[in-house]
Amino acid sequence: MVVIDIETEDGQREALRRMLTIRAFDTKAGDLFADGELPGFVHLYVGEEAVGVGACSALEADDYITSTHRGHGHCIAKGLDPKKMMSELYGKADGYCNGKGGSMHIADVDAGMLGANGIVGAGPPLATGAALTAQLKGEDKVALAFFGDGAVAQGQVHEAINIAATWDLPAVFVVENNQYGEGTPVEKQHNVQNLSETAEAYNIPGFTVDGMDITAVYEAVKEARNRAADGQGPTLIEAETYRYHGHFEGDQQPYRTEEDIDIWKDRDAIESFKQRLVDAGTITEDEFDEMKAEIDEQIETAVEEAKSAPYPDPSEAYEDMFNATVPEISQFSSQMRADGGEDR
Amino acid sequence: MVVIDIETEDGQREALRRMLTIRAFDTKAGDLFADGELPGFVHLYVGEEAVGVGACSALEADDYITSTHRGHGHCIAKGLDPKKMMSELYGKADGYCNGKGGSMHIADVDAGMLGANGIVGAGPPLATGAALTAQLKGEDKVALAFFGDGAVAQGQVHEAINIAATWDLPAVFVVENNQYGEGTPVEKQHNVQNLSETAEAYNIPGFTVDGMDITAVYEAVKEARNRAADGQGPTLIEAETYRYHGHFEGDQQPYRTEEDIDIWKDRDAIESFKQRLVDAGTITEDEFDEMKAEIDEQIETAVEEAKSAPYPDPSEAYEDMFNATVPEISQFSSQMRADGGEDR
């Protein structure tokens, strides 16, 4: 992973680029899904870009993140390659998971990305475990878990934070409060006003930050990373944000109106960050447009390449279950394959 | 269940009687276990009597409680019959569960006692559900969950409290902080100083009370019950207490010393409550001794009767799985029984 030093101008431009890449990637993914191009579900990160990029900009290259079903943004923020991501969305052999994972399971463990995750709340315990490895081995690594407002109601999230807090593990917990868990608003899921109040239950620092402001996210996570790396244990950060699309593509969204969405769009994170950079002279309008065009083209190319990439061979469905060889799989599968191969 | 009005002298005497009954019952159970009389595990409530009795004194007859593996005290506090409890500990046919449940599963749903429970943290969701029934049916009933300090680290406890808080259910959550989960001290399980701080995560009232003082427990629970019945939602009460025995009988207790225990014994809840009643003239020393002797005799009788009571017929092992008849059970069991019946 290329680390972004967001305190430099280069870093700021790179952060902007990643936010734009997420937006372009996920907008495109939404269109492709609507066109029936992509199988399964896609959950888009559009609107929430400042959270993923702000948080990852505060990490070091070897740090870990865990992600969610809404994971594309985290992947790009952590430096993953949109091309291999797009191929994965298409289920192609050159995707991150060779087509086995799809949108909800993109991972690149070597890059510290421990996996998107289809199970709400499953990521934080994994981050606690990655932080435990770091503590046991005395490595200067931190594990950051992204999870949603809805996930805060999951038992295993509670358990993971409590363990990390009790053991002073180098972990950072980032709640992406995008105001809804599917169609259920946050106030129907929790009794607290701010989800950062749950930090009180673990006697760890808890902050609510503006998730539409990349700098605010960056600063909070930076401080949390420093604490964590220092042996002072985890921090809980709630980033208030909003998803512009439905929960998944196809969601009719009976639970909110266009106007509700517009209120947040008016505070769009990319727009405002860009404006700040323009005002500061870090980037010009022209450079910005160029950057955007470049990214759009990058994504177009990714789509083209993904489309034309080969599917995995069907036989690969029976590989990768175990490191060891398990006779059951080869026996059962060779029988299944011998049978009906042709008319599938 | 006979409700105790602890604000009357009769009620105070009855509360004292129940505390003494718990102490006598569980001390006896410990002796019987040591003598190899009782199968399985027994977890004793000795030392914690003020919590169970104080809390149940604040309930109405139709209210529900859920309990734990350390449930004898809750049973007696809720008015269950020590005789049927003792029979259950012996696995006899006239026990509360006809011998099927044993110490860890005593229940009397009609009396509002929804069951001791061998799974740490499993009770609070059940209490949330009982409270939900009350809310849905508009009944004036409250459900109170007892659980340990260790259980606060369980995900389902978090989920249960969050749901009850979000739905304003008539529930009361009572943490019996006896300072240990098995051999692990509370500070190795949690990062907070007082477990009542976890109430902040649910935006509900949280109190820490002296669990060695029955009045303190009673008052806190009474207020919580009123709130709950009033539609104002749950309260979390931490009662600080101590178990005088090991986690289970047989525990070598490498994690603490006799002196540690003595510090708490000096503040014994029964001793101090008795002293207050004697000072107030509610009971005389003689009356107290008489009460104690009566209870000891009651427990002795319970043991004698339990010993001589018949075991359930072995065939009953195949009953009670379902309300409906399931052919599998009768087929498999009749085969098993036809076989090896005699030499068991």
Added chain:
Amino acid sequence: MSTETTSGTGPADTQEMTFREAIRLALREEMERDEDVFIMGEDVGKFGGVYEVTGDLVEQFGEARVRDTPISEAGFMGAGVGAAATGSRPIVEIMFSDFIGVCSEQIINQMAKNRYMFGGKTEMPITVRTTEGGGSGAASQHSGTLHTWFAHFPGVMAVAPGTPESAKGLLKSAIRSDDPVIFFENKEIYGQTGEVPLDENYTLPIGEANVEREGEDVTVVATQRMVGESLELAEELDGQVSVEVIDPRSLYPLDTDTLVESVKKTGRLVIADESPLSYGTHAEIGMRVMENAFFSLDAPIQRVGVADVHIPFSPVLEDEVLPHASDVEAAINRIV
């Protein structure tokens, strides 16, 4: 498909509807019939359920009885158990059976055990509805078939119907039952249609298999999606091989008699179910038949299922691992 009804009304009283609609109808009728029935789950209310099963029920019954929950399956599964123990008759929806690992404790140690542990002194009238199965590119964490776990675990009934009619009749029985029932809905057949009795008292007993099609040469015991696929295959093979197709409908209790009777007639058995093969539903069905029709079997029993892998994302891979009619056909060919 049979159109038996318990009330004796004729086949005229049926209506063609989808599997999904049949379930919704069962829910609606039982909620109308019994005030103690309520539904609890994630986005079952205004959202209508991610597979649109609860649909508009919230409009008729209100938010209290069609209740959106926080994402806390253990909490609300446990709340269902506690509610069932205190006079309610809850229906708990777990969006995908793949998620049941977050709340299986409340199922196995509370729901399934209370009655027994308490010496029969309590009832547990709760129904858990959940979805199963691959076929839509939902990948490994949203495509599993887990019913073997709950067919195996004592103290719960496991129902997994293959047709809209069975779905209605069995779900109504599940809701009315005083025992806990886990009701598995295969996502791929939500849109399949069939004639469904409109009689509000139409129920099907849990534990009765249904001979969906009679045949002489081979018995295909098929569940869920495989029922329809096997019926189509049987039609195709008509004239060459005479295939009897049976939907056990309930996996626990399992109607051994109907299966055994069929195999005594045909002498051959293929079991088609989407579970992973090792220690799967197939093995029990096979053993039951073997124990009761050992000397009638003319050929080894054939299992059609998933070859002990997860359901992969890529369409080519997913298609590869899922059982299809072609696999059933190959299995038939091996033994006929």
Added chain:
Amino acid sequence: MSTETTSGTGPADTQEMTFREAIRLALREEMERDEDVFIMGEDVGKFGGVYEVTGDLVEQFGEARVRDTPISEAGFMGAGVGAAATGSRPIVEIMFSDFIGVCSEQIINQMAKNRYMFGGKTEMPITVRTTEGGGSGAASQHSGTLHTWFAHFPGVMAVAPGTPESAKGLLKSAIRSDDPVIFFENKEIYGQTGEVPLDENYTLPIGEANVEREGEDVTVVATQRMVGESLELAEELDGQVSVEVIDPRSLYPLDTDTLVESVKKTGRLVIADESPLSYGTHAEIGMRVMENAFFSLDAPIQRVGVADVHIPFSPVLEDEVLPHASDVEAAINRIV
């Protein structure tokens, strides 16, 4: 019992020890051998484990590597998965397998699926140790036998040894394995003794059954406690019936070949395992044998297990439902 070792040292290098001690020895040796190995669970440290398995290990390896946890099985199971994905080799203890319902999500959706979902690009070197079985009056929530769940669920290996020697050899293999292994320890045999190789490199391959005793008339496939009971029974029956006793040791993968070979010789099979019978371990073993030795079977396969009930508390009831040697004997008598 065989005393094969992988290093070629002789039988002199064994020592009699209990099942519990054999496990502790395996843990100690692997922790000495590999710094990345650590143990995590409730009261595994100073307390020594409720069944005294970890014992004094904390004194040798310290509290960081023999790590007491909060009562948060999902949290620390998930932490185990996360640790395994990042270079550690954790051993997670779940005190009773009955509790596994609070953390099965992390097993089935993370531990078991990561490698596959990620296209083989990660390893999952984690071992879960847990206890099973009835016989000590621990009642329904502390006496279950749940291994069928994990033998069935794809992506984890399920090991359930019946002797101290197997326990040592297989646990060491489990810890060294880069795949997730769930290691089931029957509580009732913790005190049973046997000769155990002391060689630090003694391991047993996961997936190999062991013929514990050769015989001609009937094959008894027995697991866990039933291994010892069946061996004793075989001795008793010596002269009347010649009983072959096989411990599969690993339920997934299952050594079909060894079982099939035996049944081809004896023509008769009894399967004794403490799982509930319906959809239990027995059914798969039976099906495998039937699929591969159909025409060698001279009599229906017999299953000995628990008749689909929970383990009750009262000693008379518990004794009634648990399988015993007498049940195995009756099963043999039915077919020999």
